[in-house]
Amino acid sequence: MSAPPVADTGLGRGTGDGPAGPVARRVRPPRWLDLRLGLGVLLVLGSVLVGARVVSAADATVPVWSAAGDLAAGTVLEGDDLVAVSVRLDDVAPAYLATSTRPEGRVLSRAVRAGELLPRSVLEEPTGLVQLALPVQAGFAPPGLARGQAVDVYAVADPALGAAGPTGGDVELVVGAATVQAVSGRGDGVLTTSASTVQVVVAVPADEAAGVLGAIGGRGLVVVVREPVDGAGTTD
Template identity: 75%
Template sequence: MATGTGTSRDGVSAAAPPDGPVPRRVRPPRWLDLRLVLGVLLVLGSVVVGARVVTAADATVPVWAASGDLAAGTVLTEEDLVATSVRLDDAAAAYLSTTTRPSGQVLGRAVSAGELLPRAALEPGSDLVQLALPVQAGYVPPSLARGQLVDVYAVADPAAGAGVVSGDVDLVVGGAPVQAVSGRGEGVLSTATTTVQVVVAVRADDAQDVLSAIGGRALVVVVRESAEGPVTATPGSTAPTTAPATAGPTG
């Protein structure tokens, strides 16, 4: 029988080799390991929280804004508005979404360029009509443009200038928004006597009175500094004794 010790060839006793490590059975991985589950939950939680933060930071809505200064009484067209995305939160319902087409509606108050279009600025109904007035180019301010608020005077003789006496100048349209300006020539062919068509908005009931008050006389257009104010037609009102300098001849 073999023993735990032996004798080498030279007579020296040799100790038996130590026992090796006991092999351990390798366990298959457990998919429901608690640490694995906690790690997955942490990752999912981070993704959800990050998505909420990004969504909240980009919670914008597309609404209409004015592309330029528009006076009260302006009948809106597509060119007057530009779509813009802004974050309004609970105030979004107070402004006009791009899903609504406001073309043809009338502004109840002035709106500045870049200002968001509030629903309250639109009049539910309007009795305004567009009245085309022929004006000599010399009596139209060079900067006259759609959306401005103007007064229109009828004069007996535009060539008289400051010499016009009281009673010869009448305010026929007061605080009317300009809807369009056409016929204004440019360059060397443009003269002070070139006829410019200025389209203004007046109440339908006033249109006939305005035309009667003009009575074939020449017209002078004066731009108001402020775009605020109601649209009024005041046929026959006496104007100042001299026409304002902003409407004087340019040529």
């Protein structure tokens, strides 16, 4: 008895009983997907590089000294006169004083304004200057008198004592264009009177100190604030 016929599924592998079936092939994505993938990687890398440059540029600041207030030429710097600020200066950074340098005791060769960055070129060594303390009646010193201002100091005759200057005048300039280094003894309470004494410390050349004291001769003093810092010359 013969075997029943078997249906041909077409899956034969060439066993000799019939023709070989089709071979499965791997499906490959279109080549344009490779191009898009490459462009995407390049865009991501480009974004990372640009972001790194932006962050680096934002951090390219240096800490330098800035004036805490208006300071006249001749001011002997103290720590409270300056504040540290971080700014981007690029190629001009060496022209300004970094916070790694302590400028206390140096003298300003010109006036600087509040908030102005401190150039190295305006600093001088304190050669030949002394600080002279002058007693001034509170009523003869401006209420806003402060450190860093440029002042003139006049000696005035006291009619009650009959004091007069060496030249016999009633008013005499004894200190001109001096810089106030400190003001002390001024009260702000209700008990403050015009008879209260204010100590005004100014910087004068050492060889002129004796002449200033001699010119005062026991007379009363009047302090006059000169032109504000904004009006002072700014030439180095």
